[in-house]
Amino acid sequence: MHKYANPNQFLRIANPILPWCAWLAGLAIAAGLYLGLVQAPADYQQGETVRIMYVHVPSAWMALFVYTNMAIASATAIIWRHPLGFLIAKASAPIGACFTFISLATGSLWGKPMWGTWWVWDARLTSVLILFFLYIGYIALVDAFDDPTRGQRAASILALVGAVNVPIIHYSVEWWNTLHQPASVARMDGPAIHSSMLWPLLIMAIGFTALYFALMVVRLRGEIAAMKVRNVRLGQVQA
Amino acid sequence: MSAARTRLPATRKRRRLYAVLAGLTMLGVAAALVLVAFEDNIVFFYSPTGLKEKSLRPGQMVRLGGLVVEGSVKKAADGVTTIFSVTDLNQAVQIRFTGLLPDLFREGQGIVSEGTLGPDGVFTASSVLAKHDENYMPKEVADALKKSGKWKQPNATPEAGK
Amino acid sequence: MIGALGEFFAMGGYAQYVWPAYLIAAAILAVLTGLSLRDLRHQEATLLALRRQRRGAAVDEAQG
Numbered sequence: 001m002h003k004y005a006n007p008n009q010f011l012r013i014a015n016p017i018l019p020w021c022a023w024l025a026g027l028a029i030a031a032g033l034y035l036g037l038v039q040a041p042a043d044y045q046q047g048e049t050v051r052i053m054y055v056h057v058p059s060a061w062m063a064l065f066v067y068t069n070m071a072i073a074s075a076t077a078i079i080w081r082h083p084l085g086f087l088i089a090k091a092s093a094p095i096g097a098c099f100t101f102i103s104l105a106t107g108s109l110w111g112k113p114m115w116g117t118w119w120v121w122d123a124r125l126t127s128v129l130i131l132f133f134l135y136i137g138y139i140a141l142v143d144a145f146d147d148p149t150r151g152q153r154a155a156s157i158l159a160l161v162g163a164v165n166v167p168i169i170h171y172s173v174e175w176w177n178t179l180h181q182p183a184s185v186a187r188m189d190g191p192a193i194h195s196s197m198l199w200p201l202l203i204m205a206i207g208f209t210a211l212y213f214a215l216m217v218v219r220l221r222g223e224i225a226a227m228k229v230r231n232v233r234l235g236q237v238q239a
Numbered sequence: 240m241s242a243a244r245t246r247l248p249a250t251r252k253r254r255r256l257y258a259v260l261a262g263l264t265m266l267g268v269a270a271a272l273v274l275v276a277f278e279d280n281i282v283f284f285y286s287p288t289g290l291k292e293k294s295l296r297p298g299q300m301v302r303l304g305g306l307v308v309e310g311s312v313k314k315a316a317d318g319v320t321t322i323f324s325v326t327d328l329n330q331a332v333q334i335r336f337t338g339l340l341p342d343l344f345r346e347g348q349g350i351v352s353e354g355t356l357g358p359d360g361v362f363t364a365s366s367v368l369a370k371h372d373e374n375y376m377p378k379e380v381a382d383a384l385k386k387s388g389k390w391k392q393p394n395a396t397p398e399a400g401k
Numbered sequence: 402m403i404g405a406l407g408e409f410f411a412m413g414g415y416a417q418y419v420w421p422a423y424l425i426a427a428a429i430l431a432v433l434t435g436l437s438l439r440d441l442r443h444q445e446a447t448l449l450a451l452r453r454q455r456r457g458a459a460v461d462e463a464q465g
Contacts, residue, residue: 033423037409037423038409041377041378041379042377042378042413043375043376043378044377044380044381044382045343045371046343046371047413047414048412048413048414048415049412049413049415049418049419050375051412051419052418052422053375055422056422059426075259078255078259079252079255079259081252094433094437095433098429098430098433102425102426102429105422105425105426106422106425106426109418109419109422109425110418110422112418113341113415114369114371115341115343115369116341116344116366116367116368117366117368120283120368121283123283160263161266163263164263164266164267164270168270175274176278176281176282176283177282177284177285177286178283179283179284179351179368179370181371181372181373182372182373183373184375187373192374192375193374193375194375194376194377194380197375197376197377211430215433215437218437218438218441219437219440222437222443222444222445225441225444225445225447225448226444228448229444229447229448229451232451232455233451236455
């Protein structure tokens with residue numbers, strides 16, 4: 001029983017937070033949509049297409065945030081052989097993959113009218129595409145073995161190895177000439193976005209973060225239940 | 240007895256911790272080496288200065304990026320070819336492009352074009368992409384900034400001026 | 402009829418880029434949420450059924 005005592009303990013804290021996260025996500029995303037689509041002004045250069053930013057940028061932030069979480073959780077799973085770390089990583093992977101895909105797709109829809117192309121192989125776009133493949137690779141690897149612990153270990157190592165990509169994505173726009181512009185919010189000299197556009201962006205980001213935690217807890221509960229089902233079945237076979 | 244029992248898994252955990260840290264460090268170093276080695280391929284475009292320093296095979300496709308020089312945009316006699324210059328505030332290169340320009344193309348804007356450098360020093364582009372900077376603001380704010388003289392020329396290319 | 406609403410949906414002529422961006426994001430997040438909840442319900446139902454079955458077997462054993 002002690003094998004999943006810790007995930008259970010985690011759920012004792014996470015379960016009461018879940019409805020709050022879900023409500024916060026719903027409210028912040030609704031507010032963000034209203035502010036971004038209706039209240040926020042058009043950009044002086046990019047006109048109305050700038051509204052794509054309110055889904056594109058928070059998704060891209062989540063893509064990196066979720067992967068960072070996944071890598072840390074995988075590291076604890078490898079070092080302390082802790083089932084919770086692995087389960088958090090496994091629960092996070094599909095969410096991160098979805099956010100990454102959204103940022104790629106919306107970026108493409110933004111790039112066509114503004115840059116004049118759906119896609120370029122510059123360092124930023126390419127490194128984010130690699131991030132998407134890392135997520136997909138993790139999801140594929142984690143269930144690829146008959147022995148679940150082998151899949152766990154292989155996938156956790158992949159998650160850790162892929163972590164080098166996270167700083168590369170962040171700094172790609174500074175280190176190399178890219179078509180993608182440098183960061184607007186995470187800058188040393190403060191955001192380069194007018195406050196009327198920054199607020200909708202930050203509120204949307206809060207909404208996406210809350211959504212991630214809510215979905216992660218839901219998926220984590222699913223993973224824990226699946227693990228218990230496996231253990232019960234294993235017990236039956238042995239008995 | 241119990242101390243020995245707790246120490247054994249602790250050292251094993253510590254060994255795994257060190258292995259993970261060492262592995263990540265090596266990976267970071269390897270990634271940095273690879274990125275430095277392939278820098279030339281990762282760079283998406285060259286500035287006019289970079290292009291002139293680079294020895295190109297005749298007809299070699301490269302990307303050239305810079306700011307469109309104010310007052311340099313001209314339509315050729317055929318009506319579909321645009322001739323303009325891009326600059327990194329150091330050197331300038333003339334570009335000839337036949338086709339549809341992106342919505343953001345305008346004087347002072349950062350652009351990236353792909354094409355070949357002719358022996359006459361004119362760059363014949365097969366595509367022109369617009370690059371925008373990281374500044375976002377409503378039109379009224381931009382106008383007010385320009386009026387009050389606090390407007391900074393947006394530096395659309397990070398390499399510009401280097 | 403190009404009122405304020407029509408202007409809003411036109412997105413300054415960029416409707417074909419802005420709206421698909423929002424629709425794709427909404428669709429993906431909705432499907433992800435739906436699948437996550439469905440999977441949780443499915444696993445919990447399976448677990449409950451297995452436990453009930455096992456408890457039944459234990460009772461049978463005790464009685465037999």
